[in-house]
Amino acid sequence: MSGEPLLEIDNLRTSFATDRGTVDAVDGISFEIYPGEVFGVVGESGSGKSVTALSLLQLLDSNSTIEADAVRFKGEDLLTKSDAEMQDVRGGEISMIFQDPSTSLNPVMTIGEQIAEVYRQHASSTESGRFWPEMKRKYITGTNKKSESWQRAIELLDMVGIPDPEVRATEYPHQLSGGMRQRVVIAQALAGDPALIIADEPTTALDVSIEAQILNELVDLKDEYDVSIMLITHDLGVVRETCDRVAVMYAGELMEQATDDDLFAEPHHPYTQGLLDSIPRITDDREWLDVIEGAVPDLIDKPQGCPFRDRCNRAFEMCDKPLVEYDVRSEANSDPSGHTACCHLHNDHVETNADGKAIHVSEGAHAEVESKLIEVKGDKIARTDGGDSQ
């Protein structure tokens, strides 16, 4: 991890106004994605993964409120962009692949046409992507088969492993299998020449064998096209296979962040440890998998403190204090930067036993939490000042 981040999210909070009250779906998360990396976001159903992605692209319903100290992409603040500017960003600089390919494809347009259209609108095409020429192509003439955009569509279909791309390009989505359709969606996502692809459970609707192929395809394309990928999944096996760094999400918060290797070798958060223990292993002699008992808490009027504490077998007196991020050091990796866990067991003033349970909390523990809270706030004040002086 080096250089400037491509995407920088600082204290993102997204809530929904509902009849039952305010749902705090994303509750103050911060992370960065660097050029050329696959960044995984993993967590149980309802943990806020999709809402995070949709917040970045401002694709949420009107009952939502999105707030953040910063959502910067290539150094530009996305939250201050107008609708028209965001439309350029979506499908252009940032494209999104959803779980179900049929929702992303237009059933009455050929697949070649759909990819060519994205290319004209977002990539540096010399063909006009303006309204009337587009309408004419869509409904009257179709894209000229010799044009740059059509040729690019065929090239991309070939790239994502569609056989006979010239013929397939003239077919409609229903003529393709689910796996093929998801490949088309990937081709479409690449057509705008994006710097970041957000893939939200891109293979969940597919067979396991096809899933592996598609994920490999995505990772290969990442190198070829020099894009970063934010891969959202609830499957730790997928994370292990594909990601460079991972954030573990729970009840709208990020519990742990680390490189893929560090996370699997030395998970530090009890929730991450629980998740890893619940994966079946080939060498298993356990009769039952270790499941984490209980359920994700209600996100309406969420109490402060760790949202996992009611399910955690190592909860202790500090777990109702505000969550702060602690740097944790992995034995496998002497560089402490980048591995963080939001768990007070990692407070320097909390002593733990061999089982990782808190046995003594010394006076400095609360002061350390306070100073971390001030550190975050202070950092923000410093940044606001910096912004004002420009």
Ligand SMILES: Nc1ncnc2c1ncn2[C@@H]1O[C@H](COP(=O)(O)OP(=O)(O)OP(=O)(O)O)[C@@H](O)[C@H]1O
């Ligand atoms: N439009 C909405 N109105 C109210 N609540 C919503 C809305 N959209 C999402 N939520 C709530 O926000 C929380 C996070 O949802 P989200 O879809 O991000 O979860 P997820 O981690 O993507 O889960 P999954 O793995 O099932 O896709 C859930 O409690 C969900 O019910």
Ligand SMILES: [Mg+2]
């Ligand atoms: Mg989701």
